[in-house]
Amino acid sequence: MNDRIAATPPATLAELLRRGNVFAEQCPSREVLKHVTSRWGVLLLVALLAGTQRFSDLRRKVGGISEKMLAQTLQWLEADGFVARIAHPVVPPHVEYSLTPLGIEVAGKVEVLADWIEFNLPAIMAARAARESGPD
Amino acid sequence: MNDRIAATPPATLAELLRRGNVFAEQCPSREVLKHVTSRWGVLLLVALLAGTQRFSDLRRKVGGISEKMLAQTLQWLEADGFVARIAHPVVPPHVEYSLTPLGIEVAGKVEVLADWIEFNLPAIMAARAARESGPD
DNA sequence: CAGAATCCTAATCGATACTG
DNA sequence: CAGTATCGATTAGGATTCTG
Numbered sequence: 001m002n003d004r005i006a007a008t009p010p011a012t013l014a015e016l017l018r019r020g021n022v023f024a025e026q027c028p029s030r031e032v033l034k035h036v037t038s039r040w041g042v043l044l045l046v047a048l049l050a051g052t053q054r055f056s057d058l059r060r061k062v063g064g065i066s067e068k069m070l071a072q073t074l075q076w077l078e079a080d081g082f083v084a085r086i087a088h089p090v091v092p093p094h095v096e097y098s099l100t101p102l103g104i105e106v107a108g109k110v111e112v113l114a115d116w117i118e119f120n121l122p123a124i125m126a127a128r129a130a131r132e133s134g135p136d
Numbered sequence: 137m138n139d140r141i142a143a144t145p146p147a148t149l150a151e152l153l154r155r156g157n158v159f160a161e162q163c164p165s166r167e168v169l170k171h172v173t174s175r176w177g178v179l180l181l182v183a184l185l186a187g188t189q190r191f192s193d194l195r196r197k198v199g200g201i202s203e204k205m206l207a208q209t210l211q212w213l214e215a216d217g218f219v220a221r222i223a224h225p226v227v228p229p230h231v232e233y234s235l236t237p238l239g240i241e242v243a244g245k246v247e248v249l250a251d252w253i254e255f256n257l258p259a260i261m262a263a264r265a266a267r268e269s270g271p272d
Numbered sequence: 273c274a275g276a277a278t279c280c281t282a283a284t285c286g287a288t289a290c291t292g
Numbered sequence: 293c294a295g296t297a298t299c300g301a302t303t304a305g306g307a308t309t310c311t312g
Contacts, residue, residue, distance in 0.1 A: 028257060028260075029253050029257050032253050032260060033178065033250060033253055034175065036249070037173035037178065037249075038173075039304085039305090040305095042169065042173065054273085054274090055273075055274055055275080056273065056274080066305070066306050066307075067274085067275070067307095068275090068276090068277095068306070068307085069304085069305060069306080070275095071275055071276080072304095072305095079264060080263075080264065081260050081263030081264055087274085090273095091273095092273050092274090093273045093275085093312080094273075094274085095274060100263070102256065102259060102260065102263060105252065105256070106249070106252065109245075109249040109252050110249060112245055112248070113172070113173075113242070113245040113246060113249060114169060116242065116245050117165050117168050117172065120238065120241070121164060121165050121168070123238060124168060124238065125164065126217075127216075127217030127236070127238060128215060128216065128217055131215075131217070190293085190294090191293075191295075200286095201286095202285070202286045203286090203294085204285075204295095204297095205284090205285065206295095207295060207296080223294090226293095227293095228293050229292080229293045229295080230294085231293080231294060231295085273312100274311100275311085275312095276310085276311080276312105277308100277310080277311100278307105278308085278309080278310095279306105279307090279308085279309100280305100280306085280307085281304105281305085281307105282305085282306100283302105283304075284301100284302080284303070284304080285301085285303085286299105286300095286301085286302095287298105287299090287301105288297105288298085288300105289296105289298085290295105290296080291295085291296075291297095292294090292295090292296100
C-alpha cells in the first residue's frame with residue numbers, strides 16, 4: 001500500500017490521522033472501509049453472522065434492500081475476501097453465502113459498533129434533546 | 137424508537153438481524169450509524185481522538201475533505217452528541233471542535249474497525265489475489 | 273432461484289463564490 | 293477564520309425486465 005508514506009513505520013489509520021498525514025484516501029483500505037461501512041454492507045455482514053444463507057434469505061432478512069444492491073454489495077464483500085459464495089449447480093439455482101474467517105472478524109467489529117449505537121440510543125437522543133431546548 | 141417492534145425486549149441490531157426482523161431502517165439508530173460510518177465521519181471521529189482542534193486544522197488534517205462536507209459532517213456528529221463545538225467570539229472567528237464523552241466511545245469503536253482493516257489489508261489483498269488467479 | 277442488464281431518479285459530493 | 297449558498301458532476305440506489 002501507501003508507497004509514498006511507506007517510511008512511516010507502524011502506522012494504523014488512527015496513527016496516520018493523529019499525525020496529520022492522512023492522505024490515506026489513496027490507500028486500498030479506504031475502499032475496503034467503504035464497502036464494510038456502506039449502508040447495506042453493515043447490515044449484510046451482521047446478518048451473515050447468523051450463518052450460511054441463500055440469496056433470497058438475505059433479501060428477505062435485510063428487508064428494504066433491492067436485488068441490485070444485494071448482489072453488488074455481496075460482490076464487494078466477496079472481492080474483499082469477507083464473504084464466500086458457493087453455487088450449487090442444480091436446476092433451480094441454489095447459491096449460498098457465508099462469512100469467511102476474515103469476514104467473521106470484521107463483522108464482529110461492525111457488530112460491536114452497531115450494537116453500541118443501538119444500546120446508547122437513549123443517551124444519544126437525550127443529548128440531542130438537551131441541546132435543542134437547554135443551553136441556547 | 138421502533139414502536140412496532142417494541143415488544144421485543146432486549147434487542148440489539150445484531151439480534152434483530154439474526155431473528156429476521158430487521159426493519160430497523162426506520163429506527164433512529166440507522167441514521168446515527170450512517171453518520172458515524174460515513175466517508176468523512178469515520179475519518180473525523182478518529183482525527184478528533186487526537187484532541188480539540190479547529191475547523192481549519194481538521195480540514196488540513198483530513199485532507200481531501202471539502203469545506204462543505206467538513207461542516208456538514210461536523211454538524212451531524214454534533215447533533216448526535218458526539219462532537220462539541222465551542223465558538224470563541226473573537227474578531228477573526230475561532231471555533232474549536234472536540235469529542236464529547238459519548239463521542240470518545242464511538243470513535244473508539246470506529247477506530248478499532250478502521251485499524252483492523254488497516255492491519256489486515258495484506259491478508260485481504262492476498263485473499264483477493266488468490267481468488268483472481270487461483271481457483272477459477 | 274440467482275443474477276445481469278438497463279434505465280432512471282434522487283441524493284451526494286466538490287469547487288467556487290460569497291458573508292459575518 | 294469559519295462558515296453558508298449555489299451549481300454542476302458524480303454516484304448510489306430502486307424498479308423493471310430478461311436469462312440460464
